[in-house]
Amino acid sequence: MDKLKISISGVRGIVGETLTPEVVLDFARAFGTYIKSGRIVVARDTRPSGEEFKESIICGLLEAGCEIIDIGIAPTPTALLMVKELNAAGGIIITASHNPSRWNGLKFISSCGIFLKKAQVEEFLDIWRRKKFILITKDKKTDIERIDIQDVARRHIDKIISYVNPDIIRTKQFTVALDSCNGAGAIITPKLLEELGCKVIRINTESDGLFPHVPEPVPENLKQLCDVIRTKGADIGFAQDPDADRLAIVSEKGECIGEEYTLALACQFVLKKKRGVVVTNLSTTKAIDDIAMQFNSKVIRTKIGEINVVEKMKENNAVVGGEGNGGVIIPEVIYGRDSLCGIAVILEHLAESGLTISDLTATIPEYKMVKTKLEYPFDKVSELLEKIKDKYKGSPINSEDGVKINLGDSWVHIRPSNTEPVVRIIAEAKTRQEAEQLCESVKKLGTS
Ligand code: MG
Numbered sequence: 001m002d003k004l005k006i007s008i009s010g011v012r013g014i015v016g017e018t019l020t021p022e023v024v025l026d027f028a029r030a031f032g033t034y035i036k037s038g039r040i041v042v043a044r045d046t047r048p049s050g051e052e053f054k055e056s057i058i059c060g061l062l063e064a065g066c067e068i069i070d071i072g073i074a075p076t077p078t079a080l081l082m083v084k085e086l087n088a089a090g091g092i093i094i095t096a097s098h099n100p101s102r103w104n105g106l107k108f109i110s111s112c113g114i115f116l117k118k119a120q121v122e123e124f125l126d127i128w129r130r131k132k133f134i135l136i137t138k139d140k141k142t143d144i145e146r147i148d149i150q151d152v153a154r155r156h157i158d159k160i161i162s163y164v165n166p167d168i169i170r171t172k173q174f175t176v177a178l179d180s181c182n183g184a185g186a187i188i189t190p191k192l193l194e195e196l197g198c199k200v201i202r203i204n205t206e207s208d209g210l211f212p213h214v215p216e217p218v219p220e221n222l223k224q225l226c227d228v229i230r231t232k233g234a235d236i237g238f239a240q241d242p243d244a245d246r247l248a249i250v251s252e253k254g255e256c257i258g259e260e261y262t263l264a265l266a267c268q269f270v271l272k273k274k275r276g277v278v279v280t281n282l283s284t285t286k287a288i289d290d291i292a293m294q295f296n297s298k299v300i301r302t303k304i305g306e307i308n309v310v311e312k313m314k315e316n317n318a319v320v321g322g323e324g325n326g327g328v329i330i331p332e333v334i335y336g337r338d339s340l341c342g343i344a345v346i347l348e349h350l351a352e353s354g355l356t357i358s359d360l361t362a363t364i365p366e367y368k369m370v371k372t373k374l375e376y377p378f379d380k381v382s383e384l385l386e387k388i389k390d391k392y393k394g395s396p397i398n399s400e401d402g403v404k405i406n407l408g409d410s411w412v413h414i415r416p417s418n419t420e421p422v423v424r425i426i427a428e429a430k431t432r433q434e435a436e437q438l439c440e441s442v443k444k445l446g447t448s
Contacts, residue, residue, distance in 0.1 A: 005105075005419050008121055008305045012096050012105035015049040019104055024056040027106055029135060030128035031092060032064020038089025039067045039145075041109070043079035045095040045184040045243045046209030049104045053094045057106075058144065061092075063135045067143040071152045073207060075184045075244035076107065077338035078156045082147075084113030085155055095184070095243040098216040101209065114335045115307040153188040156340065157195060163333050164344045170197030172351045177201040177234040177250070179225040181215045182208050183242030185339060192340055196347060203228055209242075217241050217248035217326060219256035230254035236350065236357045240339045246326040247339035249346065251358045259326035260285040262342060264364045266328040267320050269349035271295035276319035279312045281305070282404045283413050283426050284324030290365040303401035304415065310335050369428045370435040374446045376423045381416040384423065387445045388414055412438040
């Protein structure tokens with residue numbers, strides 16, 4: 001049986017096995033104890049298991065003396081926004097993000113409307129592990145406020161529309177094919193697109209949580225969206241993961257352009273308007289550096305994990321940031337990855353450029369990324385990392401998160417997994433063959 005996965009990004013487990021209502025109840029008690037008191041925003045994605053888990057979350061938070069703001073089914077970025085806008089003490093989102101439906105999980109938000117930082121996660125998890133809950137009895141009925149999804153959607157859409165130029169998007173009357181994977185994005189995204197003057201071809205926008213394909217928005221799972229664009233025609237296609245923080249783009253030709261391009265295009269758009277610092281993680285495409293250089297802007301790289309990017313964005317007053325897996329962060333809107341904001345930004349970029357999305361994408365420097373992994377015992381990993389450093393000792397090496405070797409037009413990043421005896425290897429180069437060779441040469445060090 002897979003273990004419960006606990007990381008800086010939250011908790012994930014298999015429903016009914018590692019993640020049960022009892023397990024969820026304890027996490028809510030721990031979070032309520034950690035927060036101490038105050039109003040907590042509770043949201044969930046569309047997974048059928050979410051409703052029962054929400055009851056456990058509400059129960060645990062009430063026991064810990066918190067009040068509840070239940071916003072129902074909502075995207076992760078929307079929940080982040082609501083914590084901030086309502087001056088709540090924190091938030092919990094019930095979601096397993098891009099994982100298949102047998103999974104569910106929890107993400108924890110601080111009063112700043114961002115995910116818990118490393119030290120906060122450690123403090124909260126310590127309460128959970130030792131069951132150091134401080135529980136009190138409160139009047140349950142009066143402590144639950146429910147906010148209608150229409151109100152919630154309005155706030156998120158208004159925030160996005162105040163950042164972009166909606167008129168320029170509206171004049172184009174784009175036809176947009178949208179695959180929300182029947183996830184939380186389906187609740188708000190069609191409305192946002194309609195308000196931006198788009199004709200929406202809806203694919204999997206039922207918000208019933210019955211995922212029609214494997215939910216991760218990577219090319220092998222977006223065949224239906226590509227086929228619809230090829231047969232019906234559309235200016236662009238967008239795919240979201242079930243909690244709508246990740247965004248993938250499909251071209252007007254019905255071809256996936258790859259999630260790395262989502263952030264690259266967003267950076268190009270933002271930097272054109274406003275030069276400044278860009279923050280992204282160590283495994284995101286080098287195209288970001290090339291784009292930033294064109295606009296005399298600086299790129300700061302962080303460890304993997306959204307909160308690491310967000311912290312550095314705040315520290316450096318970054319103008320844009322995110323992660324290569326389709327996670328766009330626009331600080332004026334939300335300090336978190338937001339597929340809805342990403343959609344609006346890409347549409348404005350497309351409208352201003354006057355190009356097709358294929359031609360606009362062709363303006364981004366092209367790299368090929370290859371991801372692979374190597375089974376490796378936990379206790380031998382540091383030895384392997386030393387071997388890799390030694391092999392590449394003439395090149396710039398970053399050791400903040402595993403080892404990343406920068407080799408001019410290419411790079412390779414080697415990261416041990418925290419949860420399984422596996423080392424992840426990601427390489428990027430001008431050609432696929434070169435990227436594959438880089439992965440192979442690292443693998444060879446691991447097997448020699
Ligand atoms: Mg997600």
